[in-house]
Amino acid sequence: MGHAFASAWSPDGKTWRQTQSGKKGAEGQMEYQLPPGSASASGRVLVAWGPPYSPAKAEEWVRQTGSEHRMAEEMELCRSREGRRVPMLRISEGDRVPERRFGVWVHARQHAWESGSSWVCQGFVEWVMSADVGAAWLRQNAEIYVVPVMDVDNAATGNGGKDALPQDHNRDWSEKPNWNEVAAAQKILKGLAAEGRLDVFLDLHNPAPGDLKAFFYAPALELLQPEAKAFKRIS
Numbered sequence: 755m756g757h758a759f760a761s762a763w764s765p766d767g768k769t770w771r772q773t774q775s776g777k778k779g780a781e782g783q784m785e786y787q788l789p790p791g792s793a794s795a796s797g798r799v800l801v802a803w804g805p806p807y808s809p810a811k812a813e814e815w816v817r818q819t820g821s822e823h824r825m826a827e828e829m830e831l832c833r834s835r836e837g838r839r840v841p842m843l844r845i846s847e848g849d850r851v852p853e854r855r856f857g858v859w860v861h862a863r864q865h866a867w868e869s870g871s872s873w874v875c876q877g878f879v880e881w882v883m884s885a886d887v888g889a890a891w892l893r894q895n896a897e898i899y900v901v902p903v904m905d906v907d908n909a910a911t912g913n914g915g916k917d918a919l920p921q922d923h924n925r926d927w928s929e930k931p932n933w934n935e936v937a938a939a940q941k942i943l944k945g946l947a948a949e950g951r952l953d954v955f956l957d958l959h960n961p962a963p964g965d966l967k968a969f970f971y972a973p974a975l976e977l978l979q980p981e982a983k984a985f986k987r988i989s
């Protein structure tokens with residue numbers, strides 16, 4: 755996370771810290787050094803690519819955010835194919851009717867192993883809830899849907915999810931989606947589109963190793979409203 759080739763470690767699975775950069779060894783090995791006394795009383799230490807972001811953590815965070823902020827509502831997008839809850843937040847402040855709000859959709863973890871995307875998703879919501887003037891404008895003028903973990907089943911069981919069969923979540927956006935999360939998201943998104951207010955669709959992923967530059971896809975120019983066109987820069 756941020757620091758190239760560092761890994762995360764924790765004595766208890768709650769508090770996480772980062773190592774210094776690892777040293778590349780032969781045959782694809784990496785060597786990480788932990789400070790003395792890093793292990794818990796039981797002698798255990800957990801090492802991970804980054805601080806984990808499990809479906810249980812997503813559920814706890816969504817519940818907490820919904821109970822602490824009047825403008826945030828805890829919802830359930832759907833149940834997964836394996837029967838797990840897929841938590842979702844709906845954020846909207848003030849009494850402007852939904853039909854007159856921009857539609858904003860943000861989700862993460864269509865690929866279960868890309869846990870960094872859930873942290874970014876949570877960070878976005880923390881900003882939306884903040885005292886920042888732009889954030890206040892957004893939550894007063896938009897209806898914001900947030901799903902921190904789309905592929906809850908693979909995230910819960912520790913699978914990668916990428917290239918899952920018959921196709922992974924990211925490739926499931928067809929007329930007949932296989933995954934409940936994609937079908938449920940499409941239903942809400944189609945509703946927003948029918949009302950002419952599907953304004954932002956943000957699909958968060960992790961970069962691959964060696965990707966040093968962030969990249970993103972934006973809609974084709976002819977699909978944009980005049981107001982959005984004015985903001986588009988083509989370099």
Ligand SMILES: [Zn+2]
Nearest residue numbers: 865868959960
């Ligand atoms: Zn991905």
